[in-house]
Amino acid sequence: MAYVAVKGGEQAIDAAHAWLAEERRGDTSSPALSVAQIQDQLGRSVDRVMAEGSLYDRQLAALAIKQAQGDLIEAAFLLRAYRTTLPRFAHSKPVETAAMTIERRISAIFKDLPGGQVLGPTYDYTHRLLDFGLLEDEAPPSGALTAEADAAAMPRVPDILGQEGLLEPDLASDREPGDLTREPLSFPAERDVRLQALARGDEGFVLGMGYSTQRGYGSSHPFAGEIRMGEVSVEIEPAELGFAIDIGDLVLTECQMVTRFKGSKTVPPQFTRGYGLVFGFGERKAMAMALVDRAMRAEELGEDVTAPAQDVEFVLYHSDNIEATGFVEHLKLPHYVDFQSELQNVRRMRAEAEA
């Protein structure tokens, strides 16, 4: 072990936590932030904490954000710790993203795709200028949202492009997928485990890895085939019932990245795909995930594995921010004895060097 147990400091710890609670509350002359406010008004933080905490529960994620003073990795850590206290009732049937209630759906490769380009509540096309109106709690503008709901079909872009046979098809399988919450990561890691790890991976890490593939480290010339966000229903099949039941809705974001592939000995030239799926409205994460998923398929597709994002072990061992923060931050714990021995070593080496 790199550290030893030490006694003492209980009073200091109690005082530190008391001060933390005071700091968390902040100036008592302004009203306390409610969990409902965080849930409703800091939705993107809630989404990120649910994704990285790997637990979909908007209220708990909001509570964790409040408790962690907005530190989103700490909040995700709180969710991961909480989930270990609960039994697992079931796993769901795979969610049908094709049947998603669409709130946003865009394609960068087909302008006139069936169902159209639906922008949804996006930051795209905003000017990224600070809105000082928000300092004064201005009400949001109304009036622009006037269209009638329609029932336009929204086929997934792979299903459109797939009809020509130019896009690699999804290979259905009923194999029981691996589960990182039950078995530790092992290699070679199949795509099911890689996707689970990416879905709960740190957004910043996955984003950086995805970005590196665009900059030439394992370049794959991707196109955003489709991004869709909205609600999907979740179905489970409880043993006591013997049939599938719908237990509610989740907001998910899905990204299909499409990449030109020159073909191999067994596969003709076509477009290959990378896939991203995350809890909540997390477009940046879903896109980055799809890029990294595609990069990690290099070996499967007979490409040279040369870049960090193509190195499955490297990506999966470093994508989890709870593990990463645990190991980086453990360096804060007392290492007094280790350091004493290091000190003696360096003193001896110095004495020898000067002799």
Place this chain on the structure above:
Amino acid sequence: MTDRVPVETRRQRWMAILARAPAEGLMTLLNEAGGAPEYTVLRGPEGGLVMVRGRAGGGGAPFNLGEMTVTRCTVRLDSGLVGHAYVAGREPRRAELAALVDALMQDPERAETVEARVIAPLEACQAARRTERAGKAASTRVQFFAMQTMRT
């Protein structure tokens, strides 16, 4: 017509509606539909998790996406009918009421009233919410204008 639909399918419909119903609204509607009969809670309400699965590429091999919180409850009416509920989230009261209404919907004497006074209004309310959001989404659909080409 409803007689021709298998009971399982009809039950799936009302359970899906109940899974999305708020506890307070459900209680109010149930009171208007004759109130709650005597019942025994057989299990729960208890909180747990469901592992949500997706498919690689959207249609390929399944993978584990992450978990969600779920509350389940099973009740038995004095008549012997058993109701089940699994609902997303952590609201014991909501799960218990959903299980109770599931049992009532299996009772031929209560089903018609409960359908009309509880299930149908909840369904309409849920459909209205979906329509409202779908309308907002439709407002943000891009209308492309054809560009006149310069090569004539």
